[in-house]
Amino acid sequence: MSIYDFTATLEDGTTYPLAKYRGRPMIIVNTATKCGFAPQFKELEALYQKYRDQGLVVLGFPSDQFHQELDTADAAAAACRTTWGVTFPMHQLIAVNGPAQDPLFAYLKKAAPGALGTSIKWNFTKFLIDRAGNVVERVAPKTAPLTMAPAIEQALAQA
Structure with missing residues (x-):
């Protein structure tokens, strides 16, 4: 099994295979707009840009x-865009632990x-x-996303 065997569903309900990102480094993060770590959206967006x-x-x-999340994926994605300027893909609400975990x-x-x-300890596990x-x-929830830059650069340097 590989990461490319999974599918994901965008906030608008569109499902796609993660294989579409084959050959590209990814940061996958569980988020929550009402979490105290929500300012990390700004750093995640900065890395993306x-x-x-x-x-x-x-x-x-x-x-x-x-x-610590809004009721719908649409509301969560809208909050990410308007509050934090997020342009990277946001997905449907999921469970990260327990029997219903994604x-x-x-x-x-x-x-x-x-x-x-x-187990996922908290929101913003990266x-x-x-x-x-x-x-x-x-990367732990409390660790700032910008600290990931050296590892991202190493992943980008891979052939």
């Missing part, structure tokens, strides 16, 4: 797992366990995927 022409994709997956996040957690093993589709880094 800086590196997208080199191939980086940032994918936001809103989750109300920790009771299969993509089950895969990510298994590929890069964190301090709590295979996963860096390299050009080959490997999960190369799991």
Whole structure:
């Protein structure tokens, strides 16, 4: 199984295969617009703007797992755009833990366990995927996205 075997659903309901990003590094992050870490949207957007022409994709997956997200994917995406200037793709609301967890996040957690093993501790857990589709880094919720720049540059430098 690889990252490219999964599909994702945008906030508007459009489903697509992650294989469309084959050969491009990705940051996959669970988000919540009412979380104290929501200012990280600004840094995630800054990384996207800086590196997208080199191939980086940032994918936001809103989750109300920790009771800090708006009621719908449309509302969450609108808040991200208007409050934080987000232009990277935002997706449908998902669960990141438990029996209803999204299969993509089950895969990510298994590929890069964190301090709590295979659980997502909080909103804004970030996963860096390299050009080959490997999960190369799991970044804690409290860690600022901009600290990921060296690892992103390394992933971008891959052939």
